[in-house]
Amino acid sequence: MTTIVLIVHGLIAVALLGAITHQAMAICAPPHAKPHSFFGHFRAIPAERFADAIVFLYLASWLLGAFVYLYFKIDIQPYLERDRHWHAMGFFDLKEDFVVIGLGILPAYWLCWRRPVDGQNDRMRMVLTVLLAFIVWWSFLVGHVLNDIRGFGS
Amino acid sequence: MMSVSALRRFAFAFGAAFAFFYVVARLRGLALFTVYPSQGIVLLGTHRSRDFADPVLDFLAPEMYWYGWVASAAVGALVIGLVAALLPDRLSWFWARCVWIVPPIAMIACVYLTIPWFRM
Numbered sequence: 682m683t684t685i686v687l688i689v690h691g692l693i694a695v696a697l698l699g700a701i702t703h704q705a706m707a708i709c710a711p712p713h714a715k716p717h718s719f720f721g722h723f724r725a726i727p728a729e730r731f732a733d734a735i736v737f738l739y740l741a742s743w744l745l746g747a748f749v750y751l752y753f754k755i756d757i758q759p760y761l762e763r764d765r766h767w768h769a770m771g772f773f774d775l776k777e778d779f780v781v782i783g784l785g786i787l788p789a790y791w792l793c794w795r796r797p798v799d800g801q802n803d804r805m806r807m808v809l810t811v812l813l814a815f816i817v818w819w820s821f822l823v824g825h826v827l828n829d830i831r832g833f834g835s
Numbered sequence: 836m837m838s839v840s841a842l843r844r845f846a847f848a849f850g851a852a853f854a855f856f857y858v859v860a861r862l863r864g865l866a867l868f869t870v871y872p873s874q875g876i877v878l879l880g881t882h883r884s885r886d887f888a889d890p891v892l893d894f895l896a897p898e899m900y901w902y903g904w905v906a907s908a909a910v911g912a913l914v915i916g917l918v919a920a921l922l923p924d925r926l927s928w929f930w931a932r933c934v935w936i937v938p939p940i941a942m943i944a945c946v947y948l949t950i951p952w953f954r955m
Contacts, residue, residue, distance in 0.1 A: 747902070751872040754897055771952025778861070778945035781905050782938050785853025785912060788846035789934045796839065808935040 683752045690745035691824070697738040698821050704731040705814035708807050732794035735813070736787055743784055746824075750777070761830065769830055776823040783816040841920040844930050848919030849912045851933035854941035856911035857904060861948060866903025867910065871896050 707728035710720035761770055786809055793806040860866065869882040874896060881903065884896045919930050 750901070751870070751899070754899055755873050758897070765955075767952050767955040771949045774949045774952060775945060777901055778857070778949070779942055781857050781901075781908070782854045782941050782945070784905075785857070785908070786850040786934060786938050789850040792843055792846045796843070805931060805935055812935070812938060 683749060686745055687749050687828075690742060690749055691828070693738055693742045693745065694817075694821050694824065697735065697742055698817055700731045700735050700738065701810070701814045701817045704728045704735065705810050708810050729794050732791060736791050739783065739787060739813075739817075743780060746780070757827075766830060769827055772823045773827055776820045779816045780820050783813055786812065840924045840927065844922065844924070844927055845916040845920040847927075847930035847934040849916035851930065851937035852915035853908050853912035854938040857908035858941045858944045858948075859911075860904040860907040861945070864900065865907050866900040867906035868903045870899040870902050872899060873897065 703723060703726070706720070707723040707726070710723050712724075715721050758770075789805075790809040790813060793802055793809055796802065864881050866881045868880065869878045870876075871878070871884075881900065882898060884898050919926075
């Protein structure tokens with residue numbers, strides 16, 4: 682059961698990673714990028730269409746992660762401590778902290794993408810999206826490394 | 836029913852306050868509840884296994900504060916968010932600044948709090 686939840690959590694994380702990366706690249710791309718350039722392609726799809734999906738995927742991923750965390754604490758953490766994977770534990774601690782901070786900014790992020798843009802909103806939209814993208818990337822990479830820790834670097 | 840501007844103030848204040856209160860809860864150990872996953876027990880407030888049992892038996896009942904920290908931060912942020920929604924709209928700029936300044940600072944604070952893991 683836990684393994685299935687962990688796999689679903691990972692799959693949702695992949696979808697979230699794709700959506701938030703696309704949106705962050707679209708908003709950070711130069712406004713006058715050529716239509717057929719690398720950045721121009723990101724701008725071709727309206728980035729606001731990702732906002733609802735990103736909020737949903739973030740919440741789903743967080744809920745599943747919070748559920749799996751219970752089993753991590755009982756079944757995995759003792760082995761990490763026994764094998765002295767202190768850095769991995771530190772990175773995981775940061776993951777849980779960053780994810781929660783991201784959870785708090787989700788309503789503001791969603792509103793920034795839903796409401797009409799003024800000058801300030803545009804900048805805030807960019808900052809919140811890039812921040813969320815960083816959190817998602819960090820969480821994905823740390824989760825991936827922890828998932829494979831017994832084979833990673835050994 | 837909240838107006839759109841009140842909703843914005845609520846969301847911006849909530850995001851900033853959530854990050855702030857999470858760091859405070861983590862720093863001061865202020866968990867609204869403590870989870871003991873191996874026993875399936877949830878206790879209100881912050882509890883430590885070593886307060887009740889020998890520290891060497893700590894591994895038998897590992898406690899989890901993370902859920903409690905999130906709940907503490909959510910309650911604090913909800914209060915601040917509601918206060919912000921009730922305040923006049925001319926303060927909207929303040930909450931808008933807070934929501935993109937406080938969370939990155941909170942993340943840096945979390946990095947600082949995690950340093951002990953990297954010194955082991």
